Amino acid sequence: LFSAVPAAPPDPILSITAAFRADPSPKKVNLGVGAYRTDDGLPYVLPIVRQYERHFANDHSLNHEYLPQDGLTHFTVHSARLMFGKHSAPLNDNRVVTVQALSGTGALRIGFAFIATFLGQRLVYVPNPTWSNHRNVVPHAGLPPTRTYRYFDAATCAVDIDGLLADLKAAVPGSIVIFHGCAHNPTGADPSREQWKQILQVVKEAALVPFFDNAYQGFASGDLDTDAWSTRLFADSGIEMFVAQSYAKNMGMYGERVGALNVVLSSSSSVDIVRGQLKRLIRATYSSPPLHGARIAAAIMSDEHAFRSWQTELRTMSERIRNMRTRLRDCLVANGAPGNWDHIVKQIGMFSFTGLNAEQVRFIRSKYHVYMTLNGRISMAGLTEATVQYVADAICDAVKS
Numbered sequence: 001l002f003s004a005v006p007a008a009p010p011d012p013i014l015s016i017t018a019a020f021r022a023d024p025s026p027k028k029v030n031l032g033v034g035a036y037r038t039d040d041g042l043p044y045v046l047p048i049v050r051q052y053e054r055h056f057a058n059d060h061s062l063n064h065e066y067l068p069q070d071g072l073t074h075f076t077v078h079s080a081r082l083m084f085g086k087h088s089a090p091l092n093d094n095r096v097v098t099v100q101a102l103s104g105t106g107a108l109r110i111g112f113a114f115i116a117t118f119l120g121q122r123l124v125y126v127p128n129p130t131w132s133n134h135r136n137v138v139p140h141a142g143l144p145p146t147r148t149y150r151y152f153d154a155a156t157c158a159v160d161i162d163g164l165l166a167d168l169k170a171a172v173p174g175s176i177v178i179f180h181g182c183a184h185n186p187t188g189a190d191p192s193r194e195q196w197k198q199i200l201q202v203v204k205e206a207a208l209v210p211f212f213d214n215a216y217q218g219f220a221s222g223d224l225d226t227d228a229w230s231t232r233l234f235a236d237s238g239i240e241m242f243v244a245q246s247y248a249k250n251m252g253m254y255g256e257r258v259g260a261l262n263v264v265l266s267s268s269s270s271v272d273i274v275r276g277q278l279k280r281l282i283r284a285t286y287s288s289p290p291l292h293g294a295r296i297a298a299a300i301m302s303d304e305h306a307f308r309s310w311q312t313e314l315r316t317m318s319e320r321i322r323n324m325r326t327r328l329r330d331c332l333v334a335n336g337a338p339g340n341w342d343h344i345v346k347q348i349g350m351f352s353f354t355g356l357n358a359e360q361v362r363f364i365r366s367k368y369h370v371y372m373t374l375n376g377r378i379s380m381a382g383l384t385e386a387t388v389q390y391v392a393d394a395i396c397d398a399v400k401s
């Protein structure tokens with residue numbers, strides 16, 4: 001029965017963690033996976049999350065009943081507010097449908113399943129490069145394989161805005177375009193606000209449908225509103241669009257799978273229909289989402305004091321990452337590593353796109369036991385004061401060899 005099943009190709013990101021775990025070297029450093037680590041290299045539970053976990057554990061009036069298919073309303077209402085802002089036109093017009101999802105990936109998956117089922121076989125354009133899972137999720141949801149638009153200029157280590165605009169202008173009208181709302185993964189290069197306005201103009205002229213993937217709100221800059229700016233620009237412009245949200249990074253609830261899918265409509269008259277069909281898709285896929293993390297996220301977002309404490313945590317996490325950027329750049333320069341390393345401090349978010357090629361990445365892995373994806377992406381959150389010099393030495397050796 002199973003002999004004809006072909007082996008699955010290894011996931012380019014998750015396979016690194018497996019290789020790292022199997023490596024017995026005491027010197028090993030994992031810069032592969034995008035999860036925050038403290039300066040001691042340990043996973044971090046936000047104190048405000050811990051506080052609500054204790055609180056809920058002791059509240060015996062709570063239970064573990066099923067949520068409805070579209071999730072905890074207390075959570076989805078606050079999640080949409082967090083994304084679109086207090087003065088959001090679409091929210092105030094009651095033309096946003098928000099459903100709880102299995103973190104950002106689940107939001108993308110349900111969003112694309114909805115598109116495949118009700119909006120036809122549309123093409124989906126993703127930035128080149130992009131988070132590798134975009135290319136999995138889209139065809140898995142029943143759409144054609146993704147196409148790419150130009151995004152990154154390796155020479156300047158910045159967004160190739162001319163290439164990007166030209167490719168979107170040439171895209172098939174009606175296609176879906178994935179945008180990283182902030183902290184583009186893997187490049188860490190985001191369009192400027194002026195460039196986002198140009199992109200919006202082209203998206204409108206070319207009749208494209210934006211799908212914002214916002215996996216790092218608050219985590220990228222340390223400010224929740226700043227990181228929502230591009231998504232809000234589009235939403236407030238009257239355009240119809242999709243937005244995926246994740247609370248993996250910004251609340252550190254990676255494994256709890258807390259997220260949301262928002263569909264912004266042009267009129268409130270379709271809200272009930274779209275919600276009904278999303279619920280039906282969810283019912284057939286996993287029936288209903290998990291309660292625990294959504295309950296915590298909703299509590300944090302709805303209480304002023306807890307919200308402020310969360311904001312402080314976000315600033316602390318993003319500052320540690322920025323500090324690691326400066327430290328790594330400075331160590332590389334002090335080591336005399338050939339080339340310019342300023343892009344490391346200019347990039348934003350969890351990752352740095354170092355510019356190392358696959359051969360150099362393999363060299364660093366075998367000689368130094370430092371793990372990163374083959375495209376040279378490193379998770380800045382995985383660096384610590386204790387490992388930054390060692391990693392700089394490894395990179396320096398690789399680029400000099």
Ligand code: PMP
Binds near residue numbers: 034105245254
């Ligand atoms: N989109 C992007 C661009 C990401 O980097 C990530 C996390 N690596 C996600 C979505 C989704 O992650 P999760 O499903 O854990 O929320």
